[in-house]
Amino acid sequence: MTEHQLEIDWTRCDAHGLCATLLPDDVTLDEWGFPVLRGRRVTPSELTNARRAVLACPALALRLQRS
Numbered sequence: 001m002t003e004h005q006l007e008i009d010w011t012r013c014d015a016h017g018l019c020a021t022l023l024p025d026d027v028t029l030d031e032w033g034f035p036v037l038r039g040r041r042v043t044p045s046e047l048t049n050a051r052r053a054v055l056a057c058p059a060l061a062l063r064l065q066r067s
């Protein structure tokens with residue numbers, strides 16, 4: 001079964017924080033507002049929300065990788 005994991009392109013991320021709002025189980029923010037990934041796999045039931053968050057990232061920095 002294909003598994004998915006979130007990744008962040010640090011050359012693009014501008015600390016908008018939207019990903020932590022949309023995916024609170026997967027992302028928290030550090031003291032400067034940059035995302036910290038919890039490193040857990042995205043479950044099949046969470047995939048739709050994860051894809052929405054990827055599309056919503058204003059900096060196109062959030063990615064969903066197959067593993």
Ligand code: SF4
Pocket residue numbers: 008012013014015016017018019020033034035056057058059060061062
């Ligand atoms: S929404 Fe995008 S730009 Fe904003 S903190 Fe998350 S990854 Fe970075």
